[in-house]
Amino acid sequence: MLQSVLWRRLVEKIASHAILLAFSFCFFIPLLWMVLGAFKTPADLNATPVKWFTHDITWDNFSQGVQTFPMGRYVLNTLIIAVPSMIGAAVSSSFIAYGLARIDWPLRKPLFVVILATMMIPYYVTMVPLFQMFKAIGWVGTFLPLIAPHFFGVAFYVFLLRQFYMGIPRSLTDAARVDGVSEIGIWWRIVLPLSRPALAAVMLFQFLISWSDLLGPLLYLSNSNLYTVSLGLTYFRGEYATAFGPLMAVSAILIVPVAVVFFLAQRTFIQGITLSGIKE
Amino acid sequence: MSAAQAFLNPRRWWRSKTPMYRRNYKWGLVFATPAFIGLAWFFAYPAIASIVYSFSNRTMTGAKTQWVGGTNYSGLFKDSEWWSSLGNTFYIMVLAVPIGIVVAVILALLLNLKVRGQSFYRTIFFLPSILPVVASGVVWLYVFNPQYGVLNNVLSWFGINGPGWLQDPNWAKPALVIFSVWGLGNLMVIMLAGLQEVPQDLQEQAMVDGANWWHRFWHVTVPFISPHLMFALITGVIAGFQYFTPVYVLTNGSGDPAGATMVSGVYLYQNAFQNFKVGYASAMAWVLFIIIAVCTALLFKLFGKRVYYGGE
Numbered sequence: 363m364l365q366s367v368l369w370r371r372l373v374e375k376i377a378s379h380a381i382l383l384a385f386s387f388c389f390f391i392p393l394l395w396m397v398l399g400a401f402k403t404p405a406d407l408n409a410t411p412v413k414w415f416t417h418d419i420t421w422d423n424f425s426q427g428v429q430t431f432p433m434g435r436y437v438l439n440t441l442i443i444a445v446p447s448m449i450g451a452a453v454s455s456s457f458i459a460y461g462l463a464r465i466d467w468p469l470r471k472p473l474f475v476v477i478l479a480t481m482m483i484p485y486y487v488t489m490v491p492l493f494q495m496f497k498a499i500g501w502v503g504t505f506l507p508l509i510a511p512h513f514f515g516v517a518f519y520v521f522l523l524r525q526f527y528m529g530i531p532r533s534l535t536d537a538a539r540v541d542g543v544s545e546i547g548i549w550w551r552i553v554l555p556l557s558r559p560a561l562a563a564v565m566l567f568q569f570l571i572s573w574s575d576l577l578g579p580l581l582y583l584s585n586s587n588l589y590t591v592s593l594g595l596t597y598f599r600g601e602y603a604t605a606f607g608p609l610m611a612v613s614a615i616l617i618v619p620v621a622v623v624f625f626l627a628q629r630t631f632i633q634g635i636t637l638s639g640i641k642e
Numbered sequence: 643m644s645a646a647q648a649f650l651n652p653r654r655w656w657r658s659k660t661p662m663y664r665r666n667y668k669w670g671l672v673f674a675t676p677a678f679i680g681l682a683w684f685f686a687y688p689a690i691a692s693i694v695y696s697f698s699n700r701t702m703t704g705a706k707t708q709w710v711g712g713t714n715y716s717g718l719f720k721d722s723e724w725w726s727s728l729g730n731t732f733y734i735m736v737l738a739v740p741i742g743i744v745v746a747v748i749l750a751l752l753l754n755l756k757v758r759g760q761s762f763y764r765t766i767f768f769l770p771s772i773l774p775v776v777a778s779g780v781v782w783l784y785v786f787n788p789q790y791g792v793l794n795n796v797l798s799w800f801g802i803n804g805p806g807w808l809q810d811p812n813w814a815k816p817a818l819v820i821f822s823v824w825g826l827g828n829l830m831v832i833m834l835a836g837l838q839e840v841p842q843d844l845q846e847q848a849m850v851d852g853a854n855w856w857h858r859f860w861h862v863t864v865p866f867i868s869p870h871l872m873f874a875l876i877t878g879v880i881a882g883f884q885y886f887t888p889v890y891v892l893t894n895g896s897g898d899p900a901g902a903t904m905v906s907g908v909y910l911y912q913n914a915f916q917n918f919k920v921g922y923a924s925a926m927a928w929v930l931f932i933i934i935a936v937c938t939a940l941l942f943k944l945f946g947k948r949v950y951y952g953g954e
Contacts, residue, residue, distance in 0.1 A: 375757065381752060386767070395791075396781040411795070414795075454680075482934070487928065490923055491689075520677070577887065595774075595780060599776075606790065
C-alpha cells in the first residue's frame with residue numbers, strides 16, 4: 363500500500379517535470395535561437411539544413427547593428443518618455459485612488475465606476491481626435507502626447523491602488539486625522555510609504571508599457587531623431603528585411619536588459635499582477 | 643432630491659450640511675481633480691469628437707468638411723476589406739484567447755504541484771510576456787522563417803514538413819496565434835493566484851470520496867478559479883479586438899500575405915493615418931466599440947451565472 367503511494371508520487375513527479383521541461387523548451391527556444399543567431403556568420407545563418415551551433419563565433423552582427431542602429435539615442439528617447447510617464451502615473455493614480463478609497467463624499471462611487479468604464483473603451487475610439495487635438499496645440503512631433511496623459515491617473519492603476527488602499531487599516535488614517543494632519547498629508551506621509559509594493563508594481567508596469575509601446579510613437583514621432591527603441595527597431599526591420607544577424611544582435615541588446623530587470627524584480631511583478639486580481 | 647436642491651439653491655444646500663460632510667466634499671473634489679481633467683481631456687472630448695467625425699467626411703489634410711449622415715457606416719457595411727479584416731480579427735481571437743487560457747491553466751496547475759525548480763520554470767514561462775513586442779516580434783520573424791527558422795527545423799525532427807508560416811496565407815494567422823500564446827505569462831500568474839484560493843481540504847475530501855483527477859479539477863478547482871477565468875476571457879476579448887502591434891511587426895503592417903493578416907486595428911490605422919480618412923476611421927472605431935460591448939455582454943450572459951464568487 364505504502365509502496366504504491368510512493369510509486370505513484372514518483373511517477374507524478376517525473377511526469378510533471380517532463381511536461382514542464384517540454385513547455386520550457388517551447389517557450390525558451392525563440393530566445394535561444396536569437397542568441398545563437400546573433401553570433402553566426404552570414405554563411406551559417408543561411409545554411410540549409412539549419413545549423414544550430416557554429417564554430418566561428420562572430421561579433422560582426424553587433425558592430426554592424428550598432429553602427430546602423432543608433433541605440434544610444436533611441437534608448438535615451440525611450441527613457442525620456444518612460445521615466446516621467448512612470449512617475450506621473452504612479453503619483454497621480456495614487457492621489458486619485460486615495461480619494462476613492464478613503465474620502466466619503468457623494469461622487470466617490472460614481473467616479474470610480476466612470477474610471478473603470480474607461481478601461482472598456484478601445485484606444486481606437488479616442489485615437490484620431492486625440493491626434494488632431496495634439497496637432498492643433500503643436501504637440502505632434504514631441505514626446506508630450508506620450509507623457510502628459512499619464513499625469514491624470516491611469517484607470518487600471520487607480521483600480522489597483524484603490525484595492526490596495528481599501529486594505530490599509532482605517533484606524534491608521536483616522537488617528538492622523540484626529541491629530542490634525544490634512545488629507546494631503548495623510549496621503550503623502552502615511553499612505554504613500556505604506557503602499558510601496560503596489561507603487562513599485564505600477565511603476566514597473568508603466569515602464570514596460572512605455573518601453574514596448576509601438577502605436578504611440580508611430581503616431582506622434584516622425585522625426586528619426588526622436589524615435590524610441592521599438593519604433594526604431596520596426597524601421598530597422600523594414601530595411602534589413604532578412605539580414606537576421608544584425609536584427610538578432612539588436613533585438614538581443616534590447617531584450618537582455620529587460621530580462622535582467624525582470625530577474626531582479628520578479629517578486630514585484632508577481633505581486634503586482636496578483637494584486638490586480640479580481641477581488642471585489 | 644438632494645441633487646436637485648444642490649442645483650437649485652447651492653448656497654442653502656451647502657449650509658444645511660454638517661461640517662464633516664462639507665470637509666469631505668472639499669477633499670473629495672481635490673483628490674478627484676486630476677481624474678476630472680483626465681476624463682474630460684482624454685476620454686469625454688475625444689469620444690464625443692469621434693462620434694461627430696463619424697458622420698462627416700473629415701480628413702486629416704484640412705480639406706473642407708461636410709456632413710454625410712450615415713454614409714460612413716453604410717460604406718463600412720459594403721466595404722469587403724473591412725469585413726475580411728473583422729473576419730481575420732475574429733479568427734485570431736477565437737484561437738488565441740481560449741488556447742492562451744487553457745495553456746495558462748495547465749502551466750499554473752503544474753507549477754502549483756510545488757515541483758522542485760518552480761521558480762526556474764515560472765521565470766521561463768513569464769519572461770516572454772514582458773519583452774518588448776517589437777523586439778520579440780523580430781526574433782519570431784527569424785523563428786518562423788521557413789528556410790532558416792528554428793520552428794520548421796524542430797518540426798522536421800518529428801517528420802513534419804512545416805508550412806511557410808508568415809509567407810503562407812493559410813498559416814500566417816496561426817503563426818500570429820502562436821506568437822500571442824507565447825506571451826501568456828500574465829495569464830499564468832493570474833491563474834496561479836486563483837489556484838491559491840482553492841481550499842485544500844475540499845480537494846482532499848474529493849480524493850477520499852474517490853473522485854478522479856478530472857472530476858476534482860472540473861468540480862472543485864474550476865469553480866474556485868472561475869472569476870479568474872472570466873477575467874481572462876473578458877480582457878482577452880477586449881485586447882483581441884485591439885490587436886495591432888504583432889501584425890505591424892510580423893507582417894510590416896501591410897496585411898501580407900494576400901491580406902491574410904489584415905486585422906481591424908491595422909485597417910483602421912491605415913484609413914486614419916495613411917489615407918487620412920478621419921470620418922471613415924471614426925465610424926470604424928465606433929463599430930468596433932459596439933462589437934466589443936456586445937461580445938462582452940454576451941460572455942457575461944453565457945458564463946456570468948456560472949462564475950462562483952466565494953461564499954456569497
